[in-house]
Structure formats: structure tokens, C-alpha cells
Amino acid sequence: MESIFTAQWIKFPLDLDEGAAAFLLDFTLEKPVQKATLQATALGIYTAEINARQVGGEVLAPGWTNYRKRLQYQTYDVTDLLAQGKNNISIEVGRGWRMHAREKDWLQPDLPGKSTALIATLSVDFADGTSTTFRTGGDWLCKESKTRGSNIYNGEIYDAGFEDRFLRPAQVIDYPHEILMPLQGERIVETERLPVQKIFTTPEGELVLDFGQVLTGYVAFRIKSKKGSTAILRHAETLDTAGNFYTANLRTAKQEIVFIGDGEAHSFKPRFSFQGFRYIQPKNWPCEVKAEDFEAIVVHSEMKRTGYFESSSPLLNRLFENIVWGQRGNFLDVPTDCPQRDERLGWTGDAQVFVRTASYIYDCERFFDKWLADLASEQYANGAVPHVIPRMHWDGEASCGWADAAVICPWQIYLTYGSKELLARQFSSMCAWVDYMRARTVGDLWEGGDHFGDWVHLDGNGNPTTKYFLQNAYFAYSASIVIKAGKVLGLDVSGYEDQLARTKTAFAKEFIQDGKVLCNTQSACAIALYFDLVPAAQKQSVAAQLENLIKTKGHMTTGFLGTPYLLHALSQSGRAQMAYDLLLREEYPSWLYSVKAGATTIWEHWDGMKPDGTMWDVSMNSFNHYAYGCVADWMFGVAAGIELDEENPAFAVVRFKPQTTARLDYVKASIDTRHGLVQSAWARKDGVTLYTFTVPDGVSATAEFGGRTVLLNAGEHSFSIQDDE
Ligand code: BGC
Numbered sequence: 029m030e031s032i033f034t035a036q037w038i039k040f041p042l043d044l045d046e047g048a049a050a051f052l053l054d055f056t057l058e059k060p061v062q063k064a065t066l067q068a069t070a071l072g073i074y075t076a077e078i079n080a081r082q083v084g085g086e087v088l089a090p091g092w093t094n095y096r097k098r099l100q101y102q103t104y105d106v107t108d109l110l111a112q113g114k115n116n117i118s119i120e121v122g123r124g125w126r127m128h129a130r131e132k133d134w135l136q137p138d139l140p141g142k143s144t145a146l147i148a149t150l151s152v153d154f155a156d157g158t159s160t161t162f163r164t165g166g167d168w169l170c171k172e173s174k175t176r177g178s179n180i181y182n183g184e185i186y187d188a189g190f191e192d193r194f195l196r197p198a199q200v201i202d203y204p205h206e207i208l209m210p211l212q213g214e215r216i217v218e219t220e221r222l223p224v225q226k227i228f229t230t231p232e233g234e235l236v237l238d239f240g241q242v243l244t245g246y247v248a249f250r251i252k253s254k255k256g257s258t259a260i261l262r263h264a265e266t267l268d269t270a271g272n273f274y275t276a277n278l279r280t281a282k283q284e285i286v287f288i289g290d291g292e293a294h295s296f297k298p299r300f301s302f303q304g305f306r307y308i309q310p311k312n313w314p315c316e317v318k319a320e321d322f323e324a325i326v327v328h329s330e331m332k333r334t335g336y337f338e339s340s341s342p343l344l345n346r347l348f349e350n351i352v353w354g355q356r357g358n359f360l361d362v363p364t365d366c367p368q369r370d371e372r373l374g375w376t377g378d379a380q381v382f383v384r385t386a387s388y389i390y391d392c393e394r395f396f397d398k399w400l401a402d403l404a405s406e407q408y409a410n411g412a413v414p415h416v417i418p419r420m421h422w423d424g425e426a427s428c429g430w431a432d433a434a435v436i437c438p439w440q441i442y443l444t445y446g447s448k449e450l451l452a453r454q455f456s457s458m459c460a461w462v463d464y465m466r467a468r469t470v471g472d473l474w475e476g477g478d479h480f481g482d483w484v485h486l487d488g489n490g491n492p493t494t495k496y497f498l499q500n501a502y503f504a505y506s507a508s509i510v511i512k513a514g515k516v517l518g519l520d521v522s523g524y525e526d527q528l529a530r531t532k533t534a535f536a537k538e539f540i541q542d543g544k545v546l547c548n549t550q551s552a553c554a555i556a557l558y559f560d561l562v563p564a565a566q567k568q569s570v571a572a573q574l575e576n577l578i579k580t581k582g583h584m585t586t587g588f589l590g591t592p593y594l595l596h597a598l599s600q601s602g603r604a605q606m607a608y609d610l611l612l613r614e615e616y617p618s619w620l621y622s623v624k625a626g627a628t629t630i631w632e633h634w635d636g637m638k639p640d641g642t643m644w645d646v647s648m649n650s651f652n653h654y655a656y657g658c659v660a661d662w663m664f665g666v667a668a669g670i671e672l673d674e675e676n677p678a679f680a681v682v683r684f685k686p687q688t689t690a691r692l693d694y695v696k697a698s699i700d701t702r703h704g705l706v707q708s709a710w711a712r713k714d715g716v717t718l719y720t721f722t723v724p725d726g727v728s729a730t731a732e733f734g735g736r737t738v739l740l741n742a743g744e745h746s747f748s749i750q751d752d753e
Contacts, residue, residue, distance in 0.1 A: 029151040035164045036201075048123075048175035049120065050121075051121070059158070064105075064106045065103060066083055067149050070124075073088055073121070075119070078115065079116060086215040087327060094406050098405055101210060122173075123180070170197075182281060183284040190288070216330070222240070223319070230272045231270050235313075237309075242305070242357065244304050244326070244360060244652070245328075247325070253289025264308075266651050302360065329359050329361055332390065335660075338696050339695045340694045344611070344612065344620070348660060355390060365653060365655075366650035376431060377655075379399070382658050385658050393450070403434055406419045435506040446678025446680065465503045473534050473538060477495075482498065482590050493547045493551045504559060511525055536563050539552075539556070540570070550578060551587060554590050567601065591658060595610060595662040598610075619659060631651055636650075663697065680727065684721050706727075718747070719731070721745045
């Protein structure tokens with residue numbers, strides 16, 4: 029098989045703006061085919077057909093990487109699509125991630141020109157042992173596609189009646205081959221189809237269809253319309269308080285599909301864009317709107333589901349489902365903040381707070397392997413990490429809690445899946461980020477930087493959890509991880525150990541006084557405790573400070589940076605019941621508040637939709653933002669008690685330590701680990717708690733429950749403990 033590196037880059041000779049181009053080759057195969065392979069990629073998004081049949085099962089190829097340095101190509105077995113005799117191949121290329129909605133602001137940096145481009149080889153082995161290869165080059169023809177507009181944020185314009193009869197030779201361009209690389213991440217695929225749950229008319233008189241679930245993907249629909257008539261399908265995540273179709277939170281992203289008819293009946297689905305939605309609104313629909321003519325298709329990176337959680341609380345179960353949907357909605361080749369407004373970017377902070385949860389729910393090792401390679405490729409020479417990966421040209425650098433994704437994510441992927449290769453590959457990137465901070469210390473504390481702080485916290489105006497506190501907490505935390513990772517890799521990390529010891533001393537002196545964290549916030553206390561920055565003698569008093577802060581407020585006030593650690597800090601200091609109270613709280617603000625308000629995914633804000641029915645400001649209000657879904661790692665790790673053992677990653681040794689509560693009758697969770705299925709469950713009935721632990725073959729485990737510790741071998745083990753024992 030000849031590789032894609034022998035082909036030439038081709039483009040449509042004119043600037044098509046947002047329209048897609050189709051690249052075509054007719055060819056004859058004189059002999060029976062034994063094996064045929066297509067390798068292809070594009071600057072843009074491409075779809076390929078051979079003899080009018082779709083190539084491959086993936087969508088939105090080639091995915092999104094740092095295109096300046098890394099462009100994935102796909103390899104397809106297309107043997108079954110070819111036949112002896114006349115054949116044709118058609119590859120359409122739309123704009124994709126290469127260019128963004130608000131082009132001036134969002135264009136990926138350093139990419140020349142507006143054009144899309146294609147490169148491909150089709151290698152054919154004949155039954156008689158000979159072979160031939162067709163490569164993109166000047167002999168390919170091209171025409172304008174029926175897709176007259178394609179834009180990740182705005183959607184698509186498809187003109188069924190448009191036919192470009194003017195075939196032109198494709199233009200060969202000089203574009204680098206060095207950026208080409210085989211698919212490193214997961215394929216992006218359609219994973220589920222959802223039917224319409226309800227059709228209704230809003231108070232404003234608009235017809236709206238409800239799929240019952242906020243999701244990321246697109247809608248397949250059947251339509252019949254007159255030639256030239258324009259139908260529009262609009263997408264929204266939510267209705268407003270009055271029950272009307274609500275798109276204000278999309279900002280400039282239109283996420284509309286425009287279908288222009290040709291007089292015939294069509295089955296249509298978008299191919300060059302995706303939408304974040306639960307509701308759709310057909311406008312100017314030329315035929316009767318029938319539920320069975322619309323289907324939502326869920327699209328995300330192909331990952332194996334590994335983690336399950338269930339309890340006696342239907343609301344908590346729905347919260348868990350919402351977290352799963354949050355991951356499904358935002359793991360689309362890149363871990364994005366949200367899938368709907370004109371953002372949809374690989375925000376590092378969001379990925380960092382969610383990575384542990386994500387790695388339990390789905391096997392996302394490959395997904396992060398690819399994204400972390402992008403991260404390393406985007407890191408600045410001074411070690412700073414852009415806020416979003418792939419980087420945008422407006423991007424800043426070096427926000428604590430965001431840039432630390434460079435350290436926290438590879439370490440977590442190592443802990444969950446055990447691969448030292450990924451850790452070894454990322455290690456220089458991890459060190460580079462810690463070195464960046466270290467180079468900017470004054471008196472062993474990091475100064476400067478461009479920080480988001482405890483993003484969207486509820487501590488009132490300003491940043492009571494100061495950025496100076498946060499940046500140094502994260503500096504110490506990332507340094508501690510680099511030390512652990514270096515030791516796993518057998519490297520000398522003594523320099524980092526010295527630095528960490530000095531920074532911890534300086535941190536305690538600067539931020540903790542008389543057993544209290546000076547930033548008097550829940551986030552500050554939780555972070556100081558969880559990151560092990562509180563001197564041993566003062567831990568209990570800081571934990572008491574945290575408890576008092578929660579009692580005084582009556583609820584959590586933490587933002588993006590404090591929330592992942594809040595419940596852990598409580599349960600680690602013997603306050604698991606308070607952690608449960610926060611987890612199971614139903615009033616605003618809380619996780620279950622959103623569930624009771626009808627959420628089917630995780631909101632960006634605790635008060636995305638306020639108790640009085642009004643919305644958080646339109647400028648930033650996503651209803652599918654997984655960050656606060658990070659709480660599932662506490663549900664697995666503490667409620668069900670499936671703990672990772674850092675010395676024995678990938679659950680090679682399992683530690684069960686469930687924390688029960690009188691507020692639930694049962695909890696059960698399972699993770700399909702690299703060593704097999706690990707399960708933990710407890711159920712309370714009539715003063716007895718029944719614990720059940722499943723240990724995979726070849727794995728040993730310890731279980732701590734009801735005041736005792738037992739060693740377990742492979743198999744299922746049950747223990748009944750009287751509550752008063
Ligand atoms: C994103 C966040 C992100 C943040 C940076 C927002 O616009 O949606 O999730 O982390 O910017 O603070």
C-alpha cells in the first residue's frame with residue numbers, strides 16, 4: 029500500500045468562502061480487486077464516497093488537532109466499494125474547525141489562506157499480485173458541492189437543486205506533508221439515535237420538537253419541498269421561562285440547517301457541522317411537520333463505556349446520567365467546554381477538573397493521548413500552556429488551574445490506565461509548565477500570570493479566593509505531581525522536591541495563620557486541604573473552618589477550581605455526612621437543583637436558570653458544560669468507595685472504602701478497569717448494611733467498611749454488618 033505522503037495537496041481553484049467543494053476522480057480497474065485502501069485527510073472536514081457509497085463509519089473527519097503541526101489522516105479498507113471496470117471517487121471538503129464563526133477573532137493562527145484542501149491516496153492490490161495507486165493531484169477534477177455553506181458554529185446550507193456542471197481541474201498546492209500523521213485519537217462516530225418525544229406550540233406560536241435530552245450531534249430529517257424553497261431547522265438547548273424557544277445563549281453561533289428544495293423528497297443529515305441542542309424549531313417547513321420525520325443523532329469520540337453508578341435516589345441517578353451526557357456532549361475529538369455557543373474550545377481548565385471522572389466513565393486513554401500531544405505541541409517555548417488546546421490566535425497563557433492540565437491530565441490518565449509511555453512522553457511538557465512557574469517565583473511563591481481564578485464561584489463580587497493563593501496552590505500541586513511522575517519514570521526529581529518543600533513552607537506562612545486559611549472561602553480551604561498544603565497540626569482547624577463556612581452559607585459557594593475538591597476535603601477530614609448533604613441538596617445552589625429544574629446535562633453555572641426562572645446572563649450560559657460533573661469522581665471514589673492506589677495504578681490493587689449515609693438506602697458502582705471489572709455496593713436495611721465487593725482475577729484488594737479492614741482475593745465478596753456493631 030502506498031502511503032498518503034506520495035500524494036499532492038489539492039484545492040478548489042477559487043475561494044468558495046463557506047461552501048464545500050467536491051473533488052472527483054473517475055478511473056477504470058482492469059482486473060479483479062483483492063484489497064483496496066484509501067488514506068485521506070483535509071484542511072477542513074471531509075466525507076468520501078466511492079461509487080456513491082459512503083467510505084468509513086466516522087463523521088467529522090479528520091477531527092481537530094493543532095493543524096499547524098499535526099493533521100491526522102484516516103485509513104479505510106474500501107475493498108468492498110470497488111469493482112472491476114469503471115469506478116469513481118468523490119471527496120467533499122467543508123470548512124470545519126479550520127475556520128471559525130467569528131472568523132477575524134477565531135481563525136486558528138498561522139494557517140495561510142481561507143481555502144480548504146484535500147490529500148488522499150487510493151491503493152489497489154489486484155488478485156494477480158499487481159497493484160496501482162491513485163493519488164490526489166492535477167488529474168483530479170473539482171466542483172462546487174450542494175453544501176453551499178458549512179460552518180462549525182453556524183451550521184449548513186444545502187441546496188438540493190444546485191448542480192455545478194462546470195468541472196475544473198483541481199489546483200495543486202504546495203502544503204507541508206510533515207504535518208500528516210495517522211489517526212492518534214478516537215474516531216468521531218454517530219453513537220445513538222433519539223426519536224422526538226414531543227411536538228408542541230410555544231406561547232409565541234412556534235412549533236417546536238423536543239428530543240427530551242440535551243445532546244451534541246445533528247438532526248436527520250425527511251423533507252419534500254418545491255425547487256428553491258428554503259426551510260430552516262433551528263436548534264436550542266432550552267426553553268425560556270415562558271416556554272419559548274431560547275437561543276440567546278448561543279451568542280453568535282446560529283446553529284441552523286438551511287435546506288433548499290428541488291421538488292423531490294429527501295433524507296438529509298448534516299455532514300460538516302454539529303449542534304448542541306435538545307429542541308428544534310422547523311421554520312418555513314414546506315411539508316407537514318411529523319415527529320417520525322426527525323431523529324436526533326448523537327455524535328462523539330468513540331469510547332468504550334466503563335463506569336456505572338446507581339443509588340436509591342432517582343435524582344442522584346439522574347445527576348449521574350447528566351454527567352455521562354456532559355461527557356458525551358463534549359468529548360468530540362477535543363475535550364470542549366461546551367458544544368453550542370461560539371466557543372466549543374478545548375479549554376484546559378475544564379478538562380483538568382473533569383479528567384478523573386471522565387476516565388472512570390469512559391475509556392478515554394486514547395482520546396487524551398491525542399489531546400495531550402496537541403497540548404505539548406502548542407506549549408510556548410517558555411513552558412506556558414495556552415488556555416485552549418488547539419490554541420486560538422487570541423489566546424493568553426499561564427492561568428493556574430487551566431495550564432495545570434498539562435500536569436494533572438497525563439498523571440490521571442496514568443493512574444486510571446497505567447501506561448507509563450504516555451507519562452514518559454508528556455513528562456517534558458509537565459516539567460516545562462512547572463519550570464515556567466518556578467522561574468517566576470519570588471521568595472518561593474509564583475508571581476504574575478493571567479488567571480481566571482475560581483471561575484463562576486458564588487462568593488460574591490471579586491475573587492475572595494485570591495488568584496495569588498490559587499496560583500501558588502496549583503504551583504505546589506503540579507510540582508508534587510511532577511515529583512511522583514518522575515519517580516515512576518525512575519528520574520531524579522530532587523530539584524522539584526526541594527522547591528516543593530520551600531514553596532509549601534512559604535505557602536503556609538503567606539496563606540495560613542492561626543490554623544485558618546486567610547482567604548476565608550470554601551474553595552481556599554478545600555484546595556489547601558486536598559493539595560496537602562496545610563501543616564499537619566492545623567489540618568483539623570482548617571477542616572473546621574471549611575465546615576463553618578458551609579454551615580454559615582448553608583450551601584456550597586465553590587467555582588471551577590474549588591468544586592472538584594470540596595467533597596473530598598470534607599470526607600478526608602471525617603465529614604462525609606456533610607459531603608453527602610451537599611451532594612444530595614435539592615435547593616439552589618446544588619447539583620440536584622439543576623436536576624429538579626429539568627436539566628439533562630450539567631450546567632455551566634449553579635444558577636444557569638435561577639430559582640425565579642430568569643437566566644444567567646446571555647453572554648455565557650451553557651447548559652452542557654461538564655466541569656461541575658467532576659463530582660462523579662467522589663461518587664465512585666467515596667460514596668461507592670472504589671479508590672485508586674497511586675502505588676499500583678490502573679486498579680492493579682483495589683482499595684474499597686465506601687462511606688455510607690443514612691440518606692441513601694443503597695449505592696452501587698462499577699468500573700471496567702484495565703484489570704477487569706471492579707464493583708462496590710452497599711445496601712442498608714433493617715439496621716444491617718450489606719457490602720458487596722467484586723475483585724477481578726489476578727487483582728488483590730483491601731476493603732475498609734463498618735470499622736474493619738479485610739484483604740480480598742479475586743471474586744465477589746459480601747459482608748453483612750449490624751449498624752450498631
Ligand atoms: C469557558 C469556560 C472556560 C472559561 C475560562 C469560558 O468562556 O466556557 O468553561 O474555562 O471561559 O475561564
